[in-house]
Amino acid sequence: MPLTQVSEGTRAVLRSIEGGRQLRGRLAALGLLPGSELEVIQNSGHGPFVVSVKGSRVVIGRGMAARIAVE
Amino acid sequence: MATTAGKTITVAVAGNPNAGKTTIFNNLTGARQRVGNYPGVTVEWKQGTVKRGDLTLNLVDLPGTYSLTAYSDEELVARDYLLNHGPDVVIDVVDASNLERNLFLTTELLEIGLPIVVVLNMADMARARGLQIDVAALSARLGVPVVPAVGNRGVGMDDIIAAVLEMKTSSTHLPGPADVCRDSGPGPASLTGVSLGASRTRVNYGPEVEKLVGEIEDLLPENDARRWQALKLIESDPKVLESITAPGTRERIAGLVANLVAKSNDEVDILLARLRYDFIGRICGDVCRQPQATKTSTSDKIDRVAMHPVWGVPIFLAMMYMVFTLTFTLGNPLMNIIDQGFVLLADFLLRVWPEGVATHLQ
Missing domain, CATH: 1.10.287.1770 (Helix Hairpins)
Known part of the structure; x- marks a missing residue:
């Protein structure tokens, strides 16, 4: 399911990223790559989307979050 | 010992956005800095100098990047500088409380093959969050000197410069790893937990x-x-x-x-x-x-209130109102003082000015 559907405080594992080399590279540098464990810190339906990954907090765009599949 | 008298050493400052790169840069260079521009790119970089005896360190503050890919202007600028301008030493500013993510860039810097000094910034904040980092062990594992620092309080600046100088000195007479170990005896650097000399580590893929x-x-x-x-x-x-x-x-x-x-x-x-x-x-x-559980940090607590979808906007407006009111309540008396000053000055000048053309101008 897309990351946007994960509610606050829930842990998930990143499965795949729907996007080109550029998006993949950017997210990988932030620690978001297939297999990464993450926790959704903030997902209020609008505004910033915040996840915690590898001990760091990362703010990503909602559009970007929609292209990240997790389970 | 190779002499570096009267020489200029070029030092690039690299690191993640928000790792405190610019704070450290400003602390090191003081007021002697200027803003520059890479030719053909709109990303700015700053340059500044530090003098130590007859040695001049020329510091270049590179744009903050998470990696060194070819997919953003900042990253291209940073890596082109590192590859083509060949700085003598690279200071890699690492945010201690986001260590894993910050070390990603460090692995790329290690691969580029330039001499690196890792600055472990904001270690005090990491410690406050319950995260303990063994600096000497980190240095040994990366094979480069690691200097703890607190950028916004100016802690560790002399150690950074000492590590850079030692790095430069040891790399100019091209020693083997053992040679560097002998050089890095109990000097000021070792007192801060910096260990030089182990050969640089490379990621084993x-x-x-x-x-x-x-x-x-x-x-x-x-x-x-x-x-x-x-x-x-x-x-x-x-x-x-x-x-x-x-x-x-x-x-x-x-x-x-x-x-x-x-x-x-x-x-x-x-x-x-x-x-x-x-x-x-x-x-x-x-x-x-690491801390046992993910402790709720103060920033999380503040975020929960200030970023609330309903309360966020009123809180923001209230803060702005306070800033506005404070500006005027605190500013008014000062403005009056300045006003009175001018009135007094005018009176005084009129009294001492000799009778003539100028007095008719008022």
């Missing part, structure tokens, strides 16, 4: 990738950044590919990489990123003591 890296390296002209170039070629970095001009080389590299692509479940760039993070994870597992 496993037999398959390492074999491929070796094969590609053999096709490239001899230079310090060859390993980094080979890895970028495996990731099909467009700019590095462009730089390969020898006839037939690009095709041979593509052929070699195709084998890995066929065998890997992941995209190759993801595979390399994962192997980098595995390497970082092993280091962090050994040198960090």
